[in-house]
Amino acid sequence: MNRALTYFSPGKLDWRESPEPTLLHPEDAIVRPVASSTCDLDIMIIQGKTPFKGPFEIGHECIGEIIEVGEGVRSFYKGQLVVVSWHLSCGQCHRCRKGLMNTCASYPQGAMFGMSVGGKWGGFFSDLVRVPNADATLFALPASLNPSHVASLSDNIPFGYELTVPHLLNNPGADVLIMGGTGSIGLFAAAYARAAGAGAVDYVDTNKARLEIAEKLGANPIESLPRQRIGKRPGRYPITVDTSASQEGLLCAIRSTEPEGYCSSVGGHFNDIAFPMLDMYAKGLHFYTGRGLGRINFAAATDFITSGKIKPEIIVTEERPFDEAPTVLSDPSMKPVLVRPSILTDVYRPKIEVP
Numbered sequence: 001m002n003r004a005l006t007y008f009s010p011g012k013l014d015w016r017e018s019p020e021p022t023l024l025h026p027e028d029a030i031v032r033p034v035a036s037s038t039c040d041l042d043i044m045i046i047q048g049k050t051p052f053k054g055p056f057e058i059g060h061e062c063i064g065e066i067i068e069v070g071e072g073v074r075s076f077y078k079g080q081l082v083v084v085s086w087h088l089s090c091g092q093c094h095r096c097r098k099g100l101m102n103t104c105a106s107y108p109q110g111a112m113f114g115m116s117v118g119g120k121w122g123g124f125f126s127d128l129v130r131v132p133n134a135d136a137t138l139f140a141l142p143a144s145l146n147p148s149h150v151a152s153l154s155d156n157i158p159f160g161y162e163l164t165v166p167h168l169l170n171n172p173g174a175d176v177l178i179m180g181g182t183g184s185i186g187l188f189a190a191a192y193a194r195a196a197g198a199g200a201v202d203y204v205d206t207n208k209a210r211l212e213i214a215e216k217l218g219a220n221p222i223e224s225l226p227r228q229r230i231g232k233r234p235g236r237y238p239i240t241v242d243t244s245a246s247q248e249g250l251l252c253a254i255r256s257t258e259p260e261g262y263c264s265s266v267g268g269h270f271n272d273i274a275f276p277m278l279d280m281y282a283k284g285l286h287f288y289t290g291r292g293l294g295r296i297n298f299a300a301a302t303d304f305i306t307s308g309k310i311k312p313e314i315i316v317t318e319e320r321p322f323d324e325a326p327t328v329l330s331d332p333s334m335k336p337v338l339v340r341p342s343i344l345t346d347v348y349r350p351k352i353e354v355p
Helices: 040-046 156-162 165-170 185-195 208-216 247-255 277-283 294-306 322-330
Strands: 002-009 012-018 029-037 061-069 081-084 129-131 138-140 176-179 201-205 220-223 237-242 257-265 286-289 318-321 336-339
Touching (some): 029 322, 156 165, 156 294, 185 237, 185 294, 201 208, 237 247, 247 257, 247 277, 257 277
Parallel strands (some): 176 201, 201 220, 318 336
Antiparallel strands (some): 029 061, 029 129, 029 336, 061 081, 081 138
């Protein structure tokens, strides 16, 4: 029997029997999630803050063990620990070749694990999942990393990298504003901004637990509701990041961005929002919103962790046995990680020398 954690309605999740996945194409792999976590979107779904209706298999962040590979898989092998990208990507189409694997032309728009978008792809709180196009979708986990610390390499961790590091490479030492409010992505963004040499990293939120984590990451915690703008002068931040999932937070980030600055929003906005277009036009604001590039940033994001510049375990709020997923996720903390017992053995958790 293949168990799949299924979301039914807000606060109601349970195991449901699902057909055991098999190799359908030579490029497929079968993966057993061994450390799975929630994306900020999952938390919003479980709390009833999205328009998405159950039932569907939930979860799109995990480290997995490869159980079986098709004869066409060239880069991975049975028994290997891997990061599984949350996007469905072929790796060969014109969009994937340009590094836009989040919008692969071979799959329906928005196709992803953990939701029934463009098909039923399975979720990462399952016993087994079929991963199409394994060579394009998987990423080998470095042996030095604890899987339970980096389950979010599937999505939230590289998203935090993407929202900050490329902009800081073009603006060394720039100040960064992050509007928190939904979960972990803003905290990962704060960690990467700090590690990449930002000047001030100001993290705005009303949640005391997230503010405390932000301070541990080296950011300046600012306990506040979104205001007209943040800063003593209008538009003082070259780089702003909205993870608030609120209209007020998004508009505050936009108004706090300096002329020709970069403002990014990770989503969580399910209704239309009126933008201050004249202000944006007058100062030449660069605005991005989207699901993140994902797989193309895995290596660079991981390098920050293996070098010790980023410690993602600071953001993990609890580590619980995989079998407890229905109970833990019915009222989840910000960043729970559900771990199979086997991950606690030396086979799955290599000993790391601690100075």
